[in-house]
Amino acid sequence: MNRTTLRQATGPVSLVLIVLVCWFVAGMVADRMVQQELDAALHVQRQISTSIVDNMAEVIASDLAMSRALPATMAEMDVVQHALSKSQNYAANDAAAEPAQRAALLKDPQMAAVSDFLHDAQGFSGLDQIWLVNANGICVASSNSIHNPLAGEQSLVGADMRTRSYLTNALLGAFSEAYGVGRVSGEPGIFIAAPVYADGLLVGVVVAKVGIARLRHWVAHAGTFVADENGVIIMAHNSALEGHALPDSRIQHMSAAERQTTYHRDAFPDVRIQVAPQVREQAPWVPTAIAAQLFGMTERPLPSLYQARGGLNSGLSAHLVDPLAAWPELLRNHTRDHLLVFLTLAGTVALAWVITVSYVRERRHHRATRDLAEQLQSANTLLSAEARHDALTGALSRRYFLDLLSREIDRAHANNEPLCMAIADLDHFKQINDRFGHAAGDRALEHFVDTCRAELRGADAVGRLGGEEFGLLLPATGLAGGRDVVERLRLRLKAVPSPKLPASVGLSVSIGITELSPDDLPERIMSRADLALYAAKTGGRDRTEALPPDDTAPPARTVANAW
Template identity: 35%
Template sequence: MNRQRNVNHQADAQHFPARNAFADEAGFRAIIENSSDIIARFDLQLRCLYINRSIMRYHRVQRNRLLGKTPEDGGLPPPLALPLQQAMEKVRTLQCEQQVELTLQLNGQRYVFETRLFPERDNARQFGSILCIAREMTEASLARRLLTEENAVLEMIADSRPVNQILHSICQMIESQLPNCMSAIMTLDRSGQTLSLAAGPSLPVSYAEQLAQLPIGPEVAACGTAAFWKRSIIVNDLTQSALWDSLGQHAADAGLRACWSTPIFTSDHQLLGTLAIYYDMPRSPSPSELRLVYRCSHIAAITLQRNLHESQLYQLATQDGLTHLFNRRHFIESAERHLNQARRYQRPSAVMMMDLDHFKAINDRYGHAVGDRVLTLFSHLCRHCLRGSDVVGRLGGEEFAALLPDTELEEARQVAERLRQQVAQAELTHEGHTIRFQVSIGVAIMQSNESLDVMLGHADRLLYQAKSQGRNRVCAPEFDDKPVHQGELPLGLA
């Protein structure tokens, strides 16, 4: 029986070190002094009885200055001391294990500790001290947070949130992983020649203004250069880099000293933009930081590529593929919305029906490719003559329509006449031939509560009248257009 009791005692000592093996202070120190975890013991007044040397890796203070003092009185940084004392007070009150996550910011580096606190009892089962074991879990904690934030961003993408809102969240995700950094996402403009700032929540405003339109080139800051060469560009110190000749002073005034930029690509390696990390001190990225940047650039690519696809689908659904004006269906939907608003506020509206004269003759003589060029030129003239608030669409073939909100009849007639004149003066060349074309226009004004169909019907009859009177003219209610001037080409050919 005595032998069995000794065996059980040894097992208890192995599995319950706080109660047995650590009861002897010399044995306690010998085992834990070189542990990578921070291990400390506190009395019930929360005063430190012992702390191992691992604290020296994170807090430059002599250990003996912590002895006999609470964490707060001993000079531990407040982000560690305050939550640690609160957790120990719970252990003292509840006499049960507590767990708390502590975060320390030191020299630009963040450390996360998973801290467990145990009530210690002596052989008489009397609660007499608190054992603290703090294990650094920075990488694991950041990985968990990154996964949570990534999932939140992916949910935003799935919910079709506004693209700038998603990009803003990606920047915040990066900045939560890399303390003291400032992130920015630039997107490729439609021209393919410049980048513009889409998200940069922490960038100084004065510097962000300089990124409204950044040229792409072999030596244009980090982002313009990364987009040009289609590879990551790391600038450890902006003051020592020739890439910053154009933006160097703006960067210096904003307190920026380092920038890492990586391009953002579609799945088939088409450029979408760039992702940049800025610091206010010279700095090189670590391998783990670069992995984070590449990982976040992939999420940004998903966001931008989805937005690109949605934009393309919207264009296919709403725009004419050749002229890029509204297609028939979207023109009618948009025009009806404007008319409903005009009726509500009792504002005037006008419509124009337009048809290119003798367009079939152009197709027959020069081919449909030239005909497409004529249609494209006409759509350009429409956008040039009409206001941004006007709704213009291609109804089919060479037939077009426009709705002019807040426009009286005479003003609409003048707009139509100006467009007719510009069309008559326009020309394009093909294989040495000069090609001119003309347009006939019918103009109608909204009367009382007329529907869009009724208005378009009025304008269409006036367009037919313009055609029957010789073409290349504007017809409006109670308006007799002048005859076509001599010398104008009735077939639109030269």
């Protein structure tokens, strides 16, 4: 073979080799470039998703803490302890004896008065139902045993409650909290059971139910869902996920009878949350460590970030599956980068063009990073504002108000200054919504907060605790002065109507106020203010009641009225 023939043979081989080398090197460069973009996108989106799921977990923990307060408080009340002590003669016999026992309880004047008391407590507490169960496991009083023509058939009064899972520990003397589906109503909710002791003996349990429908704000963000201690999704932004089970959860090991008892169903399809297989298939350039952080679901075709938060002082856990929005663009960028770098390496003629494209791409990369950082800052600012203020009224949010209360208590104790805490509740608010519509109800809430701002000092604070209930914080104010302040507020609300409401809407408010004692904690002063509010409600509404710091029970007339 002569030299000419050899050159003719090796020429195409060299060209193919150069093309392959350029293609391989271009692939490595493109991998590196897109990995940097992926790192930046993941960093920003992980911060946003972490903020979302942390805020969700805080809201859940705060809501549950508020829901626990009433049963725990009622367990300490003489009226509840006395009723349960007197009901120990009611015990489980057989199913045939249950109707007669129910009829006897409903005809018992003492128990009927207790049911009235529970009904009133439910009305201002935000709970769906409250009932008392004696130490024998028999429901002796219920908030739904009155105002119901079919109460003898629908009420829990007289029912044997011992098989309810949420009562097992409570009847043994331990506080209990669990998700379940009501056997009578068929409605899901969170059941809270607080043991009641009288003279050192367990006499029964106060049980409260918070319906899931009241807690839908937990999953307001797309991709969020809440699971119970058994791994069952009890609510989700995408309602199709509700009733599914998390992988390897406790529900898979429960018997059919246990499932039926708690959930009234036996089938719990699995939710597949696993490392997204399409990551390595679509993008082999993604590092293994990063691919292991991207998850996939059937309902979410894009690789997603998965965040979960447990330990919310309950068996509940908060979850977020957040799709990586930049994924399609990253795939497109990788393909384009590979080709561009290959063309650059293919000839020196394209060198200037490659430098220009790299410069433009670097500028775009920095601009995208800056835009993402600005979006993150805006999202954090929005989340902070939402966490601090109620969106409708502009009052402090419940969580921020509770934080402020804790700080003010510490400051008052440190400076030896007085501090007053009040809880205000708009009277007959449901009637305003029913007669004039929810828009009028919203205007009524706004008008109350505006009235508070006009009457209170700049150092005072007003926060929305939930629904039509508001908390008032009066630093450096004694009980006598605080009562005068809230009484002026009550009178001003009646005297100065809102121009945004129909003239026939008469607004009034009931207020309970108390003063900080030297050893008070936030829960204790709130509980005392709540008792004062209850006294104002039961005393006829549109009034102010004050409870001294050394008082731990409602005023005497309140107990008498309850019976």
